[in-house]
Amino acid sequence: MISVRGLTKRYGATAAVEDLSFDVAPGTVTGFLGPNGSGKSTTMRMIMGLDTPDAGRALVNGRPYPELAWPLREVGALLEARAYHPGRTAHQHLTALAAGGGVSRARVGEVLRTVGLAEAAHQRAGTFSLGMSQRLGIAAALLGDPGVLLFDEPVNGLDPEGVRWIRDLMKSLAAEGRTVLVSSHLISEMALTAEHLVVIGPGRLLADTSVAELTADG
Ligand code: ADP
Ligand code: ADP
Numbered sequence: 001m002i003s004v005r006g007l008t009k010r011y012g013a014t015a016a017v018e019d020l021s022f023d024v025a026p027g028t029v030t031g032f033l034g035p036n037g038s039g040k041s042t043t044m045r046m047i048m049g050l051d052t053p054d055a056g057r058a059l060v061n062g063r064p065y066p067e068l069a070w071p072l073r074e075v076g077a078l079l080e081a082r083a084y085h086p087g088r089t090a091h092q093h094l095t096a097l098a099a100g101g102g103v104s105r106a107r108v109g110e111v112l113r114t115v116g117l118a119e120a121a122h123q124r125a126g127t128f129s130l131g132m133s134q135r136l137g138i139a140a141a142l143l144g145d146p147g148v149l150l151f152d153e154p155v156n157g158l159d160p161e162g163v164r165w166i167r168d169l170m171k172s173l174a175a176e177g178r179t180v181l182v183s184s185h186l187i188s189e190m191a192l193t194a195e196h197l198v199v200i201g202p203g204r205l206l207a208d209t210s211v212a213e214l215t216a217d218g
Contacts, residue, residue: 001026001179002047002148006056009042016042018203019056024181024196026147029174031194031211032183039203040183041080044152047181048077060148072101076141077150078134086126090117090136093125094143103144111139116165131162138169149173151182155189167193191215 002024009017017039024030032040045051047058049065057064060075068074084093094108112118115135120128125136134154141149151170155163170193174180181198184190190197191211199207207214 001061002181003059003062004043004047004056005059007043007046007053007058008055009039009046009051010054015203017046017053020200020203020205021056022198022205022208024148024179024198026179027174027177028195029170029180029182029193030196030198031190032181032198032200033187033190034183034185034200034206035202036185037202038185038200040185040200041152043200044077044079044150044181044183047150048075048079050079070102070144072097072103072144072146074144074146075148075150076144076146077152078137078141078154079150079152080156084125084133084136087124089122089124090128090139091121093136094139097140098143101144107143107145111142114142115139130157131159134158134162134166138166146178148179149181151180153183153185155184163189 005021007017007020020043034040042051046053047060060068065071090112091108095105098105098108112121115138117135117139120132128136154166170180170182182193194211196210
């Protein structure tokens with residue numbers, strides 16, 4: 001469960017996010033739709049504790065990220081521009097993350113298989129294609145088997161097969177009862193992926209609605 005309440009973040013004179021409030025419920029994929037620059041990444045970074053709000057709160061399971069005892073086990077995120085050390089293998093990266101996050105090492109092999117990187121486990125991340133890097137990011141997000149997952153523009157730059165794979169993965173994670181929030185600037189993509197939509201214009205909430213309601217024709 002994610003709760004965003006009165007969330008506000010300013011960079012100088014610009015409000016990247018302004019008094020934003022919404023909830024993300026478990027069991028469905030919720031799309032976070034808005035044009036580029038509308039504050040989606042900033043919101044997700046605040047949910048993940050990577051940015052501090054100027055006002056308001058972004059809560060995961062009722063707590064701000066810094067107060068989660070084992071964050072990796074509660075929330076995972078595929079965020080934009082999260083760099084992996086290029087000289088480390090996928091396996092090394094995930095093993096270090098598991099150790100620091102209180103997660104069993106046995107999960108490393110499991111998540112590498114889930115994302116289709118078992119064969120590439122001992123390749124350096126620096127040699128990975130964009131699609132493989134995305135898969136490594138998703139493996140990291142899934143490592144702690146968290147109930148809450150965030151995906152920031154996950155299909156950007158992927159080939160159609162990669163796009164379908166991520167879409168199906170998000171739907172199956174939601175079907176398992178997890179809370180899934182995925183951002184996109186593409187209405188067409190959201191229509192294929194999400195059952196619920198949180199729509200923002202620059203910094204502000206425009207709509208919080210089910211896709212069925214939006215497209216209702218009887
Ligand atoms: P989106 O993810 O919807 O594309 P962002 O959250 O990345 O939007 O950006 C929202 C606004 O905040 C934009 O105007 C962007 O330029 C600005 N912004 C985001 N991060 C920073 C930063 N670190 N410094 C200054 N401005 C930023
Ligand atoms: P640092 O913040 O110093 O990089 P962390 O152990 O917090 O160290 O994270 C290391 C890397 O692991 C991050 O850069 C990120 O790539 C990944 N990571 C950490 N926490 C998560 C998470 N909850 N979901 C997905 N990836 C994560």
